[in-house]
Amino acid sequence: MPTASEPVDVLVPRAARIGPSAGLRIHHGKFDPGDALDRAGLRVTSPARTCWDLAQWLDVVETVVVLDSMLARRLTDVPTLREYALSRAGRRGWRSLLRAVDLADAGAESPQESRTRVRLVLAGLPRPETQWVVADKGRFVARLDLAWPQFKVAVEYDGLWHDDPEQFHRDRQRLNRLLGCGWIVLHVTAKRLRDDFDGFVAEVRAALRARSCSPR
Template sequence: MPKALRRPPQLRGRIFRGSIAISRGLLTRNDLRSSAWRPLFRDVYADARVRVTHRIRCAAVGRWLIPPGAAIAGRSAAAFYGCTKPAPSDPVDVLVPSGTRIGPATGLRIHHGEVDPGDTLHKAGLRVTSPARTCWDLARWLDVVEAVVVIDTMLSSRLTDVSALREYALSRAGRRGWRSLLRAVDLADAGAESPQESRTRVRLVLAGLPRPQTQWVVADQGRFVARLDLAWPELKVAVEYDGLWHNNPEQLHRDRRRLNQLLGGEWLVLHVTAKRLRDDFDGFLAEVRAALRARSRSGQ
């Protein structure tokens, strides 16, 4: 019979340092190599029955792997605020104060920079960058589209607001990234309801189209008709993103038929999917541009 896996009750359902478990006589090095335990980082293990999330990995990093003054940052901080959903295996972003030494570690993405008073706070026992600092770092570390995707969610979650972010950027004028944050904030919109809606909107605006309204409500004599993801109401042109919830072809058909029936010929509604955004954005952009141009010429 195979040897029973050794699972000390003190470690069940826990994240722990392997070296500490060994020093206390709870496990041996051979025990740690068994399927009972899952390595997360060097010398950090989890009970294999624990569902490891990115947030749990962040907690392990904050507790055992980073020096005092460092903080969980970037997308990882946004995940702690509930604004992103990184995969469990994604590297954990860490902000380390300038001049503080920290060696490379597999599974960490280490950034050095100045950390001002108020740039970090404690959340669930973990040092995390503040919402404003998180947005600044996102604007510095990501391309503008992906930065705005996360900033949109932070705005819609009311973790911060446009005025606060602008003030934060301007107070750091001359430092690396302050203009990037201002640009991202100018493109951000708290009305976005999904990352793909944000990506669609920002890419259209960066391509030179007028900025659309988000979640535009169409009403007829005070009666609700529809709510549109992106809209140019003065031209009655809209864009609807068909997301993953449309994995049922019948549901997709019903949704589109509803929009067509409710809006009729008055509104022109263009649909876009993730595949279209990925593989044929230029073609989709041309369609939106043509629709806006045609409605402008018709005096809509």
């Protein structure tokens, strides 16, 4: 979600003569029937049109971050977005939206999880499952951010909550139980996402390769 200091993106018809305005980022475009809705007296773009615009204004990773959130909140769904893109085939932006939709996943529970997943896939790794539940003899063990269950390899995003000693203690108990079930769990932080993502990709790839070549 944008912060109070970030500008608000506004879409206006191409013919509208609106210049730069403080706090606003003005975009001009063509509106199709159904693209604009009335919400409590405020004119807004439909969820599908909003996703279409984001696919043109943002890179694919950040577009998917927003699409994941919208899908999770059930503001739209994959078939609707795919149909919207395909119905506009040939127009600027339709392939960008289709690509983002194909990468989107309603299971993501945070923007950083979405960024991690999409960047791993774009790096050539198999698409992981989101929020994968691990059970042992019918008993719940853990729910994993990203997982390749056929290899028992998982990726967890470590956020700032790990500064909490109690949470850290519970997390390590959970990790021990996962290891006891034969899982390899790799952890990624904001710093690694920012400064050493290639190194992290190599670690995940090595874990998947090791598991795909060895019996479990």
